[in-house]
Amino acid sequence: MASSYSQDWRAVCDKFRDAQTLSDVESRKDPENDPFRSKYKARDLLKEIRTVLKNLDIGEAENDDNDAECQTEEPVDGGSGEASSRRCLGDSDAGIRAAKLGVIEYLLGVNHVETEELSAGEEHLMNCVKLLDRMTITQENVSLNIQARNQLGILWAGRDEIETAQGFLQVAELTYMRYMKEDGHPPMDLTEFFVGEEDQLPQQERTKRFEMAYTHTMYYLAQVYKNLELFERAGKYCHSTLQRQLEFNQFVPLEWAINAATLSQYYITKSRYMEGRHCLAAASVIAGMAAQETEEECETREQKTGEIARCWIKYCLNLLQDGKKLLEDNTGELDVDRQVELRRARQKEQEELEKQRKSTVLFSSTSTDTSNSICELEDKVSCLFPLDYEEARSVFLMGQTYVAEAKEYFKMDGHVTDHIEITQDHSALFKVLAFFEEDLERRCKMHKRRVDMLEPICKELNPQYYLLVCRQLQFELAETYYELMDLKLALADRQDDLDAHTVKKFNTLCSASMRFYEAFLDSARNPEGKWPAKLEEEILRPALVAKFRVARLQSKLISASPTVQLDNLGRSLESYRFVVQYCEENPEAKAVVETELELSEEMVNLLPMKMNRIRAKMAAK
Known part of the structure; x- marks a missing residue:
């Protein structure tokens, strides 16, 4: 050269x-x-x-x-x-x-x-x-x-x-x-x-x-x-x-924002909420920089903003659920002693968190305004596990805000599955908030909100096209009514005598729960309406749990008529026997429903004796 x-x-x-x-x-x-x-x-x-x-x-x-x-x-x-x-x-x-x-x-x-x-x-x-x-x-x-x-x-x-x-x-x-x-x-x-x-x-x-x-x-x-x-x-x-x-x-703002929001989900799975929150705050701020001059750009930004909002929902939901796990006893209720212990340790926890924040590599920008905006958004929601109702409510409200934001793009018309998943997360937010609520009546109202948001969707969906989603909604609605029934039972125990209105309300909740459990179970039947000899693995535990709870609900129904009582107990016994018989014919199922099987075996022995006592009273009259 x-x-x-x-x-x-x-x-x-x-x-x-x-x-x-x-x-x-x-x-x-x-x-x-x-x-x-x-x-x-x-x-x-x-x-x-x-x-x-x-x-x-x-x-x-x-x-x-x-x-x-x-x-x-x-x-x-x-x-x-x-x-x-x-x-x-x-x-x-x-x-x-x-x-x-x-x-x-x-x-x-x-x-x-x-x-x-x-x-x-x-x-x-x-x-x-x-x-x-x-x-x-x-x-x-x-x-x-x-x-x-x-x-x-x-x-x-x-x-x-x-x-x-x-x-x-x-x-x-x-x-x-x-x-x-x-x-x-x-x-x-x-x-x-x-x-x-x-x-x-x-x-x-x-x-x-x-x-x-x-x-x-x-x-x-x-x-x-x-x-x-x-x-x-x-x-x-x-x-x-x-x-x-x-x-x-x-970087391209929306692309960067989605990657940051996705990374937040990894941190959340590791219970590293400080890093997860930081990623989400940065994602929201950077997404706001995206151009939206054309109709296509506006549409893209709305979609990505909705996706980031969904990540925020997961952040709030997981933070609440992890906090619940820390505080619940072996019956699933609030452990007050544990709550007091964690409150005492809160100041030290905050000090450690501040040290961790200083040592963690956080996103920095050449723009001071951008960095300040990220910090301001972080300050709107805690990254510490909630220890009481007020702390939980603060996280819940943040999550609920992002539910509304996500639904602005993911509407039922055009984004059916996404819209339903967001609604299910909203329901889950109410469910975990109810754990922190001490007032049983207010708990009932929270679960009622869950029913009100899920039941219309469940009725609207065609199982032929949305079988999996229908099953999820049916099971969740059955569980929600089941929790409402337990709460009403706890409230009823405080009364000396149950009035007709309370009895009717209690029975209505039991029946509603059974209706959705039965709808869930029916989805497992073949086109001829018969049960398969062997349940699919993904539906095995839910189906047996549903049968077990139907059995319990049938035995809980209140009636002044001995004949109706016998009829209810007979149906209950039939459902308990189904669980026991299925596990005998399919031994691998025993480990999946160990607790439910043990209780079912016990009830198979006890219910006939209870039914005989009712018959004896009827004969004596």
């Missing part, structure tokens, strides 16, 4: 620029019946450049073999970016020539991958890596090193060869870390090998592109670790990716 300004070299640079334009710009205009037309034209130009580079390399190799050996052992130029730029334009340096050829092999590899020719793409990318492996890491080749391995990581991940992908990406990560430790100057971008000196990139732009390449490495590693089920590591890399995107202002 005699001179960077020679006519031949300018022709090469022109071809390179044309190839880039074809690949990045013109390809977007290609017709559907010829989608890769511009990519193929770009490929032809890249092949021509490769031929020129190889011919030049052969002509000059004899003159500088010794010099090339020297350059492969030491970094080419550890100084300024300006010096590096001059050297890439035509110096007879073997390392620079190899890097130029590596860039073309890399771009040919990407071109083949983009045109769905993966084997050819892999070959070119490996040619690039082999060229680079003969050289030390320098300002001229470090970015190419990372990007080539990123592409190989993506390619192998697409083939489900996750460990192979991991190997390439980890080398990319180590390459970046080593370079930043040993050099750290803004390295050359791939495009700079084929432009004139006047078109070299400023150092700020070099840094931006280099850091973006490494951010991609982090992102791909997050996906790899997720596929390897190394979720802790995947979460760490995902968090780092999001942080780097904010730091270098390399």
